[in-house]
Amino acid sequence: MRILVIEDEIKMARAIRRGVEQGSYAVDVAADGDAGLRAALARDPDAVILDLMLPGLDGFEVVRELRSRGRWMPILVLTARDAVADRIQGLDGGADDYLVKPFAFGELLARLRALLRRDVRERPSELVVGDVVLDPAAHRVTRGGRPVALSTKEFALLEFMMRRPGLGLSRDRSLEHVWDYDYGGASNVVDVYVGYLRRKLEQPFGKPLIRTVRGVGYSLEPA
Ligand code: CA
Numbered sequence: 001m002r003i004l005v006i007e008d009e010i011k012m013a014r015a016i017r018r019g020v021e022q023g024s025y026a027v028d029v030a031a032d033g034d035a036g037l038r039a040a041l042a043r044d045p046d047a048v049i050l051d052l053m054l055p056g057l058d059g060f061e062v063v064r065e066l067r068s069r070g071r072w073m074p075i076l077v078l079t080a081r082d083a084v085a086d087r088i089q090g091l092d093g094g095a096d097d098y099l100v101k102p103f104a105f106g107e108l109l110a111r112l113r114a115l116l117r118r119d120v121r122e123r124p125s126e127l128v129v130g131d132v133v134l135d136p137a138a139h140r141v142t143r144g145g146r147p148v149a150l151s152t153k154e155f156a157l158l159e160f161m162m163r164r165p166g167l168g169l170s171r172d173r174s175l176e177h178v179w180d181y182d183y184g185g186a187s188n189v190v191d192v193y194v195g196y197l198r199r200k201l202e203q204p205f206g207k208p209l210i211r212t213v214r215g216v217g218y219s220l221e222p223a
Contacts, residue, residue, distance in 0.1 A: 007049070033059065131144045170217040209223075
């Protein structure tokens with residue numbers, strides 16, 4: 001088991017390293033958020049111990065970046081005493097557990113063991129409609145196992161439709177959900193983006209995906 005410790009205070013980092021090594025884990029240490037993120041992405045450690053207050057990228061941003069890139073290793077965050085808001089934000093942002101400084105190393109190891117035991121990396125579930133798979137967290141789309149690169153808006157429109165497969169979705173409703181404001185009805189932006197999706201998800205595969213529902217809008221119906 002390889003553990004990555006991201007902590008800028010040298011004394012604290014050393015102490016954590018010693019403590020974690022006593023649990024016979026291999027330990028890497030990164031001294032700021034950017035280095036920590038790079039190390040986490042490159043080495044894919046089994047767990048990360050992350051201080052929230054860091055120079056450069058802070059701990060919250062490190063969690064967010066890792067999760068948005070589909071990395072689901074357990075993350076234990078270290079927070080200052082009384083920083084309840086930090087703990088909540090850290091957990092909401094995708095951290096798995098927290099420990100308040102100062103802590104006993106026995107407790108750190110116990111928390112770490114519990115996180116590693118959980119093992120099942122709980123991923124937000126993928127959306128599957130026919131042979132199209134969309135991973136909301138990793139921002140990945142495949143059709144028939146082949147990756148398809150989509151822009152942010154194309155992705156958002158496809159996700160909206162995949163959450164309601166087979167339903168005739170009006171342009172107005174799609175606009176509200178994907179573009180988040182009232183376009184005024186005259187715009188053909190939904191038609192344009194459905195065109196983009198068809199070009200990327202139908203044409204290369206020679207199979208239909210989005211049906212035009214006359215007088216309504218569109219319906220996702222993969223062949
Ligand atoms: Ca710190």
